Amino acid sequence: MSQVLLIEDHQTVRDGLQLALTRQGHTVHAVGTGEQGLERLRTTPSDVVVLDLMLPGMDGFEVCRRIRQLGDLPIIMLTARNDDMDVVAGLEAGADDYVVKPVQARVLEARIRAVLRRTGGDSRRGGDRAGLEQHGALTIDRAALVVSKDGTPVSLAPTELRLLLELSHTPGQVLSRQQLLEAVWEHGYLGDSRLVDACVQRVRAKIEADSSAPVYIQTVRGFGYRFGPL
Amino acid sequence: MTPWRRVGAWVSGLRVRLVLAFAMLGVTTTVAVAGGSYFQARNVILQQAQDAAVMSLTDQLTKLYPIAQLPPTQDDLQLLAQRLSDRESFAVVVYRDMRAQGASEFTDPLTPELRQKVRDGRIAWQRVSLAGQPALLIGTQLALDRPDGTSRPSGVEVYSVRNLVPEQQSIDQLATRAWLTGGLSLVLAVLLALLSARGVLRPVRDLGRAARRLGEGDLSTRLTVRGADELADVARTFNHTAGTLERQVGELRRLESDARRFVADVSHELRTPLAAMTAVTDVLDEEAEHLPGDAGRAARLVSQETQNLTQLVNDLIEISRFDSGTARLALDDVDVAAAVTATLRIRGWLDRVRTELPPGVVARLDPRRLDVIVANLVGNAFRHGAEPVSVRLSADPDWVTIEVADRGPGLAPEVLPHVFDRLYKADTARTRSEGSGLGLAISWENARLHRHGERRGSLVAGNGTHGGAVFTLRLPRETADTGGAR
Numbered sequence: 001m002s003q004v005l006l007i008e009d010h011q012t013v014r015d016g017l018q019l020a021l022t023r024q025g026h027t028v029h030a031v032g033t034g035e036q037g038l039e040r041l042r043t044t045p046s047d048v049v050v051l052d053l054m055l056p057g058m059d060g061f062e063v064c065r066r067i068r069q070l071g072d073l074p075i076i077m078l079t080a081r082n083d084d085m086d087v088v089a090g091l092e093a094g095a096d097d098y099v100v101k102p103v104q105a106r107v108l109e110a111r112i113r114a115v116l117r118r119t120g121g122d123s124r125r126g127g128d129r130a131g132l133e134q135h136g137a138l139t140i141d142r143a144a145l146v147v148s149k150d151g152t153p154v155s156l157a158p159t160e161l162r163l164l165l166e167l168s169h170t171p172g173q174v175l176s177r178q179q180l181l182e183a184v185w186e187h188g189y190l191g192d193s194r195l196v197d198a199c200v201q202r203v204r205a206k207i208e209a210d211s212s213a214p215v216y217i218q219t220v221r222g223f224g225y226r227f228g229p230l
Numbered sequence: 231m232t233p234w235r236r237v238g239a240w241v242s243g244l245r246v247r248l249v250l251a252f253a254m255l256g257v258t259t260t261v262a263v264a265g266g267s268y269f270q271a272r273n274v275i276l277q278q279a280q281d282a283a284v285m286s287l288t289d290q291l292t293k294l295y296p297i298a299q300l301p302p303t304q305d306d307l308q309l310l311a312q313r314l315s316d317r318e319s320f321a322v323v324v325y326r327d328m329r330a331q332g333a334s335e336f337t338d339p340l341t342p343e344l345r346q347k348v349r350d351g352r353i354a355w356q357r358v359s360l361a362g363q364p365a366l367l368i369g370t371q372l373a374l375d376r377p378d379g380t381s382r383p384s385g386v387e388v389y390s391v392r393n394l395v396p397e398q399q400s401i402d403q404l405a406t407r408a409w410l411t412g413g414l415s416l417v418l419a420v421l422l423a424l425l426s427a428r429g430v431l432r433p434v435r436d437l438g439r440a441a442r443r444l445g446e447g448d449l450s451t452r453l454t455v456r457g458a459d460e461l462a463d464v465a466r467t468f469n470h471t472a473g474t475l476e477r478q479v480g481e482l483r484r485l486e487s488d489a490r491r492f493v494a495d496v497s498h499e500l501r502t503p504l505a506a507m508t509a510v511t512d513v514l515d516e517e518a519e520h521l522p523g524d525a526g527r528a529a530r531l532v533s534q535e536t537q538n539l540t541q542l543v544n545d546l547i548e549i550s551r552f553d554s555g556t557a558r559l560a561l562d563d564v565d566v567a568a569a570v571t572a573t574l575r576i577r578g579w580l581d582r583v584r585t586e587l588p589p590g591v592v593a594r595l596d597p598r599r600l601d602v603i604v605a606n607l608v609g610n611a612f613r614h615g616a617e618p619v620s621v622r623l624s625a626d627p628d629w630v631t632i633e634v635a636d637r638g639p640g641l642a643p644e645v646l647p648h649v650f651d652r653l654y655k656a657d658t659a660r661t662r663s664e665g666s667g668l669g670l671a672i673s674w675e676n677a678r679l680h681r682h683g684e685r686r687g688s689l690v691a692g693n694g695t696h697g698g699a700v701f702t703l704r705l706p707r708e709t710a711d712t713g714g715a716r
Contacts, residue, residue: 016509
């Protein structure tokens with residue numbers, strides 16, 4: 001199955017999650033600090049990181065940013081229920097999704113699977129439209145899952161890529177946050193629209209010339225987001 | 231208050247009473263002083279006029295006409311009368327049946343009593359009215375000089391009628407001045423009354439205003455203590471009372487917030503062990519099937535109660551976020567009908583609930599909180615009410631209203647005021663597994679969190695006309711972003 005890196009400082013929580021995820025068939029490597037987690041990532045490849053935000057030493061946000069610098073590894077945050085600001089900060093730091101502690105193993109498991117699907121080959125939504133699509137300076141290769149801007153490949157995390165593919169699949173059509181949550185995050189109905197907003201911000205930072213005046217991913221106030229029109 | 235009672239209150243008000251008292255005092259004093267001096271002055275003036283008239287008459291008589299022979303002729307009398315008449319007076323001279331008058335246009339003012347007095351040798355006077363003008367009538371008898379130097383009455387009566395118009399004018403002037411003084415002192419008295427009323431009423435009004443502010447909850451209200459009179463004492467007492475009240479309320483609030491913070495802290499502390507336990511409840515559930523008898527039941531029980539405990543702790547944390555004001559809305563433009571449908575579908579209630587959800591109602595709200603409210607209300611309807619449970623959505627330009635009704639026994643009158651209380655359980659036999667007891671309190675707070683200007687979301691409990699409980703959720707269609715989430 002998949003390689004899960006679990007970074008959680010509480011011994012019992014770590015043991016409990018490791019036990020449960022292992023039973024689901026994942027290979028779980030659990031560490032207690034962010035430093036250990038980053039060290040582990042340098043030596044051993046993982047498919048997904050489950051990251052507690054409250055860590056001794058280097059905090060979860062910093063760990064999140066460092067992992068993002070290393071590559072496009074999916075990150076699921078573990079947050080406390082009372083920390084709305086943490087959720088926002090974590091999403092800005094590059095996390096793909098989050099779950100609230102205490103979390104049942106099957107909920108976390110479902111999120112892990114969803115995030116892994118975005119990285120895997122089955123994320124080729126709209127694959128029927130094979131070949132290259134050109135949108136302004138942006139080239140989207142749905143087959144190879146590569147996005148380039150002016151010929152230079154843009155490094156997008158799996159969730160970011162999926163969001164961009166989803167939006168650019170129907171150029172000019174408005175998609176609501178809830179539609180995007182269902183399509184990209186597979187959150188059923190009750191997703192947190194901040195996931196979408198944070199992810200849109202990250203994608204804009206990578207593809208737009210000016211993030212404050214976006215051309216590709218436009219906000220339609222009161223409705224959602226729209227790709228183009230250019 | 232009826233208009234009449236308002237007038238009554240105004241009339242019996244301190245200001246009016248003070249003004250009336252001062253005015254009365256002023257008028258009484260003025261009338262006494264001005265009236266008294268008027269009458270005195272009037273008498274003095276008349277007396278002086280009288281004296282002067284008598285003096286001048288006798289003067290003239292002695293100087294001019296010592297009559298030498300008796301009886302006088304009519305011509306003598308006429309001459310005498312004419313000599314004695316001038317601009318201010320005219321004379322009448324009478325001797326037995328003869329009479330002469332200095333001015334002919336006046337009627338005879340002489341009365342028998344007056345004449346009798348004069349005949350008796352006295353000087354007599356009388357105030358009379360001549361052609362509507364005040365006049366003084368003085369009468370005397372001419373004396374006849376004897377060769378030995380003595381004199382005897384001559385029988386010639388001389389009457390002088392003297393005009394009193396200048397004196398009357400002086401007296402009139404005096405009266406006018408008295409009236410003027412009275413009026414001025416009345417005005418002065420009213421002004422003084424108003425001034426002193428203000429002096430007394432201002433502190434009283436300040437006190438009233440301060441008491442009202444205190445009553446409205448502004449416990450920092452204090453009065454400025456001026457002077458050392460009884461009103462200053464009242465102000466000091468007020469300040470002391472307000473100070474004590476503020477201290478005690480502050481202490482109570484501190485205790486309450488300490489208690490709330492304690493609950494929040496405890497909940498947070500509980501979360502870590504619960505997180506570990508929750509992580510493995512799935513494992514317990516799966517294994518319970520294979521565990522023999524009691525061990526399996528025990529595993530299921532631990533798993534179930536872990537979930538309940540987690541729910542309780544989560545609810546407590548949620549409540550403590552409302553209490554501390556850190557709860558934030560994550561707003562989105564939501565198709566309300568779709569949102570409610572999704573809430574019901576996820577929980578498998580869609581087939582059991584009668585819905586009336588007109589499409590196309592879009593509102594700006596926090597979908598997670600809407601889900602919490604609707605799920606809580608519908609869940610309660612199933613648990614405590616009876617089917618059919620109905621959910622009705624309606625909307626106007628300002629509000630979205632969702633009504634959740636059941637056909638159960640409804641809410642008892644004694645329960646109704648407490649349904650949104652924390653941990654309140656109407657049915658004492660209800661078990662813990664049926665909920666944390668915080669669901670409705672959280673729903674209520676969630677509704678209130680949605681606000682736009684004056685409009686604030688609300689959740690109201692009641693009973694339907696056909697029995698059964700009805701919960702009405704009302705949210706503003708536009709909700710202001712409280713920050714935090716973008």
